[in-house]
Amino acid sequence: MGAETEYGIHAPGETSFNATWLSTQVVHAYSRETSHRASAGGETRWDYTDEDPLADARGWSYPRSAAHPSQLTDTEVTAAQIALEGGETGDPTEPLMMNMVLGNGARLYVDHAHPEYSSPEVTNPLDAVRWDAAGDLVALAAVRRIAATDGVPAINLYKNNTDNKSVSYGSHENYLMPRAVPFKDIVSGLTPFFVTRAIMCGAGRVGIGQDGSGAGFQISQRADFFEAEVGLETTIRRPIINTRDEPHAVAEKYRRLHVIIGDANLAQVSNYLKFGTTALVLDMIEHGTAPQLEFANPVATLRNISHDWELRERHLLADGSTATALEVQRQYLNAAIAHCAANGSSHPETGDGHTAGVLAKWEQVLDGLESDPMSLSGQLEWVAKLSLLQQYRARDKMAWTDPRLGLIDLQWSDVRPEKGLYYKLLQHGRMERLVTDESIAAAVANPPTDTRAYFRGRCIQEFGANVVGASWDSVIFELPQLRRLQRISTKEPLRGTRELTGKLFDANTEVAGFLAQLLADTH
Amino acid sequence: MASQEQKNVSSRTDEEHVEDLPLPAPGADSAAAQAATSGVDDLLDEIDGVLEANAEEFVRGFVQKGGQ
Numbered sequence: 001m002g003a004e005t006e007y008g009i010h011a012p013g014e015t016s017f018n019a020t021w022l023s024t025q026v027v028h029a030y031s032r033e034t035s036h037r038a039s040a041g042g043e044t045r046w047d048y049t050d051e052d053p054l055a056d057a058r059g060w061s062y063p064r065s066a067a068h069p070s071q072l073t074d075t076e077v078t079a080a081q082i083a084l085e086g087g088e089t090g091d092p093t094e095p096l097m098m099n100m101v102l103g104n105g106a107r108l109y110v111d112h113a114h115p116e117y118s119s120p121e122v123t124n125p126l127d128a129v130r131w132d133a134a135g136d137l138v139a140l141a142a143v144r145r146i147a148a149t150d151g152v153p154a155i156n157l158y159k160n161n162t163d164n165k166s167v168s169y170g171s172h173e174n175y176l177m178p179r180a181v182p183f184k185d186i187v188s189g190l191t192p193f194f195v196t197r198a199i200m201c202g203a204g205r206v207g208i209g210q211d212g213s214g215a216g217f218q219i220s221q222r223a224d225f226f227e228a229e230v231g232l233e234t235t236i237r238r239p240i241i242n243t244r245d246e247p248h249a250v251a252e253k254y255r256r257l258h259v260i261i262g263d264a265n266l267a268q269v270s271n272y273l274k275f276g277t278t279a280l281v282l283d284m285i286e287h288g289t290a291p292q293l294e295f296a297n298p299v300a301t302l303r304n305i306s307h308d309w310e311l312r313e314r315h316l317l318a319d320g321s322t323a324t325a326l327e328v329q330r331q332y333l334n335a336a337i338a339h340c341a342a343n344g345s346s347h348p349e350t351g352d353g354h355t356a357g358v359l360a361k362w363e364q365v366l367d368g369l370e371s372d373p374m375s376l377s378g379q380l381e382w383v384a385k386l387s388l389l390q391q392y393r394a395r396d397k398m399a400w401t402d403p404r405l406g407l408i409d410l411q412w413s414d415v416r417p418e419k420g421l422y423y424k425l426l427q428h429g430r431m432e433r434l435v436t437d438e439s440i441a442a443a444v445a446n447p448p449t450d451t452r453a454y455f456r457g458r459c460i461q462e463f464g465a466n467v468v469g470a471s472w473d474s475v476i477f478e479l480p481q482l483r484r485l486q487r488i489s490t491k492e493p494l495r496g497t498r499e500l501t502g503k504l505f506d507a508n509t510e511v512a513g514f515l516a517q518l519l520a521d522t523h
Numbered sequence: 524m525a526s527q528e529q530k531n532v533s534s535r536t537d538e539e540h541v542e543d544l545p546l547p548a549p550g551a552d553s554a555a556a557q558a559a560t561s562g563v564d565d566l567l568d569e570i571d572g573v574l575e576a577n578a579e580e581f582v583r584g585f586v587q588k589g590g591q
Contacts, residue, residue, distance in 0.1 A: 006590045012581065019588045070589065113588035164582070169590025234591040260591065388570075391563055403579035410585055411574060419573055428566060 001275055002121050003132040004172040005264050006114040007139055007415070008158035017153060018087030019113035021096070025152050026115040027108055028097040029145040030138060046099045046109065047471035047487075048074045050248065056232050057183045057245040057255060070112060070235040090152065101470040103461040104131065104446055105453030108138060112235070114169050115139070115157065120453030121176075121472075121493055124354045125276035127448055129268050130435045134443035136266070139415045141444075159264045160203065160413040161221035164212030164406065168225040170234060171264035175257045175279060176249065176493055181286050186257065187230055187241050189285035192293050193278070193332055194240050194261050195302045196325040198223060199311060200365055201274035203263035204382035206389065206400065206409040208307060215400040216307070217389065219382045221263040223306035229298050234260050240298055248472035250491045257282065261302075266413060266422040267381035268434040273365065276358035280336045289339045291331045294318035309386060311369060326369055333362050379432050384425060385412055455496030463511040479512055486515055 051074035105120030117135030208214025231239035340346035447457030508514035
């Protein structure tokens with residue numbers, strides 16, 4: 001699994017700068033910050049060979065000529081396009097940095113008009129939290145570097161999903177699945193879960209409606225921006241289930257389920273449950289043990305649940321009965337407890353070491369939401385934000401339309417610990433930590449050891465000067481003594497681990513010897 | 524680089540002399556949390572000090588272009 005975070009980007013007091021150009025400055029700043037430089041002064045070009053954003057999981061491909069320009073994510077923005085968009089761009093003779101592959105196996109790049117950090121591939125929800133939080137430190141390092149650079153306006157980055165003026169940007173999750181699972185089973189098994197899971201992993205939002213003009217608080221940043229049940233798009237007519245079919249792996253064996261409905265999370269418990277429970281539900285779908293239920297109107301119910309932070313409403317199911325969001329989540333939890341007990345994954349001694357923890361936290365959180373949602377203000381992100389907002393409202397007698405509440409919502413997600421209000425609560429010991437600050441800092445520099453991200457990350461660390469391109473499923477080397485490029489394919493996500501390749505890196509400090517031995521071993 | 528960042532984070536925290544408040548652990552019941560009123564007031568005071576000036580203008584100026 002893995003996480004993608006598009007950060008909100010803002011140069012306070014500067015309205016004339018082009019957002020895409022500002023985003024290139026974030027990538028550029030981080031390339032100067034890190035010692036993991038690849039060739040050409042820091043930029044590792046992305047290898048787009050295996051990208052196919054218009055392939056649909058339902059079995060067809062959308063015609064390129066009919067696609068919205070924002071759907072064509074397999075090409076890079078050029079300086080000419082930025083110039084066409086308008087806005088100030090700083091020195092036009094400076095190279096534009098669009099893309100980096102980091103020494104921790106992540107990708108940092110410009111996606112549309114936002115900087116995006118895509119975490120390295122991990123195998124469990126705690127690592128997902130860790131390497132996603134590492135991205136927030138990458139963003140912070142870029143912000144610091146820019147603040148100390150002449151000629152570039154100060155830039156703030158926000159880990160949120162909307163500007164409250166009709167625009168939303170995503171934080172996506174990716175899950176590796178066997179291709180043999182029929183896509184219709186994924187849609188039917190996952191939709192009721194996605195419609196209701198925001199009660200655990202919503203980040204909270206001040207304002208109702210896409211433009212936020214309605215007064216009040218809602219559970220999710222993203223819910224009001226979803227308009228379809230199933231579809232290929234991610235920027236327009238956003239669907240609850242996204243059908244983009246780019247496996248970034250052996251296509252006959254795997255699919256990468258691309259999840260676009262989640263909120264970006266700073267709170268670790270919310271982020272952990274987002275990845276952990278979703279992975280369990282996918283496992284149940286694969287084995288035919290997911291609950292069978294269906295909402296009558298999934299898109300409308302998704303919004304209604306987000307707007308009902310007292311969690312009292314009942315929602316219409318397709319069979320004419322009704323259920324609360326909590327009851328639906330409880331059905332999924334109970335099914336997961338039975339499923340994991342049957343396959344042994346949740347066993348305290350012989351289990352996989354992660355499933356029991358996810359189930360326990362899931363149950364504890366649903367119990368808390370049932371008795372008193374505000375009791376979870378130290379764990380769930382939307383409850384923590386709501387609690388802070390309510391304290392302000394009580395102290396200063398503020399209506400929901402008070403602009404200071406909108407500012408608290410925005411500044412909640414500022415990546416700077418001296419400004420970000422989530423970090424203020426964390427510093428005061430009010431937010432539960434699941435991973436230590438030390439391990440997050442280590443994840444900024446180092447890849448996970450149990451996926452192909454290990455191979456990618458160490459290639460950048462050890463031989464960055466000879467890596468001219470990389471992607472999720474390739475690393476491309478250029479050696480001075482060779483006339484052609486050497487592309488190493490990494491299509492098996494669970495190969496390229498430390499166990500399989502660590503010795504090869506340790507034994508070879510020279511890139512030529514490394515490649516020679518690698519190719520001898522694999523052929 | 525990671526260690527440098529880590530150092531920055533901790534030195535900033537030191538500078539602010541953030542005092543640890545005697546607050547209930549996460550997950551404690553909300554009645555107890557509400558009882559710690561003075562702690563809440565201190566936190567709000569601290570947040571008052573870091574909120575961006577001119578909330579209305581700042582929020583209005585945060586305009587994003589479309590994303591995924």
